[in-house]
Amino acid sequence: FGRTPLSLAVGNGHEVVVKLLLATEQVDINFADRSGQTPFSLAVQWGHEAVVKLLLATEQVDINFPDRSGRTPLSLAAQWGHEAVVKLLLATEKVDVNFPDRLGRTPFSLAAQWGHEAVVKLLL
Numbered sequence: 001f002g003r004t005p006l007s008l009a010v011g012n013g014h015e016v017v018v019k020l021l022l023a024t025e026q027v028d029i030n031f032a033d034r035s036g037q038t039p040f041s042l043a044v045q046w047g048h049e050a051v052v053k054l055l056l057a058t059e060q061v062d063i064n065f066p067d068r069s070g071r072t073p074l075s076l077a078a079q080w081g082h083e084a085v086v087k088l089l090l091a092t093e094k095v096d097v098n099f100p101d102r103l104g105r106t107p108f109s110l111a112a113q114w115g116h117e118a119v120v121k122l123l124l
Contacts, residue, residue, distance in 0.1 A: 003033045004031055007038075011042040013043075019054060029055065030060070030061065041076055044082065045073075045076040045080060047082035047084075049082075052085055053088065063094050064096045069102055074086065074099070075099065075101055077107075079107075079111070080116075081116035081119055083122065090122065108123040
């Protein structure tokens with residue numbers, strides 16, 4: 001899939017390893033794999049709240065970077081119902097809440113489609 005050590009650590013929620021890798025300052029925090037997912041989008045998709053916080057703290061994350069399907073990190077968090085992560089993203093005030101994917105679905109419509117009531121309320 002073209003994933004880096006940072007992507008693999010992030011995707012598995014290994015907070016300590018992510019801290020070590022970030023401390024080297026030799027990782028490309030916005031490197032996208034073949035499916036267009038960055039370490040940040042993987043952390044968001046899997047709901048790894050602590051890792052999301054670490055990556056946001058670097059202030060280098062492209063918070064609206066879409067994957068090959070056009071889904072932004074907020075879209076992924078909404079689709080999977082990760083309420084705490086949605087709150088973190090909204091708190092940045094940098095996230096595009098209406099960014100549609102390639103099928104025209106917004107974070108709000110994805111949350112509604114998958115029945116994530118708490119996320120729908122956050123996005124209203």
